[in-house]
Amino acid sequence: MIRPPVPAVLVGIALCVFVAISVRSMWPRICDGQFSAPTPYHSTDRYLESVLGQDASAKLVAGLAKLPPGKPIIILSPAVNAQSAFISALVCYLGWPREIQGISVDAADASSEVAKIDPHAIAAIMFYNIPPPVWLPTVEAGRGLHIAVMEAK
Secondary structure (H helix, E strand, O other): OOOOOHHHHHHHHHHHHHHHHHHHHHHHHHHHOOOOOOOOOHHHHHHHHHHHOOOHHHHHHHHHHOOOOOOOEEEEEEOOOHHHHHHHHHHHHHHOOOOEEEEEEOHHHHHHHHHOOOHHHOOEEEEEOOOOOOOOOOEEEEOOEEEEEOOOO
8 A cells, every 4th residue: 555645645634624714714705696707807996996986997998098199198196105106007007008107206296296297298197196286287087086188289
């Protein structure tokens, strides 16, 4: 009789314990129908819903498609804020292949940062958790998200 090596037995036991615990915690959710079928933007929607609401990724992609092509978009977000950096990264991901530049600034510096930008060289400026300058007309696209669309020239 051939005896399996001890590590293989331990791995088998660990696998059985993992499956038993997983099934026990997931079974009520499966029975209640709390799991839904994945959508094209399933993973990004979970993060963007807090900012843009339901179907956030599709709305953002549709909005970005309406901006003048061939020009970059700038996203200004607070420095030293992990959530803002993550939302900026998601916008960059969803906006591909368009160039999107995320810039971290202090809220007090936003006006001076915007003044340095050539409005003819970009399609839009997005402000996430940064108040836009009062002299720049913006549209509120979601909680904490404002967009200033530049004139197409």
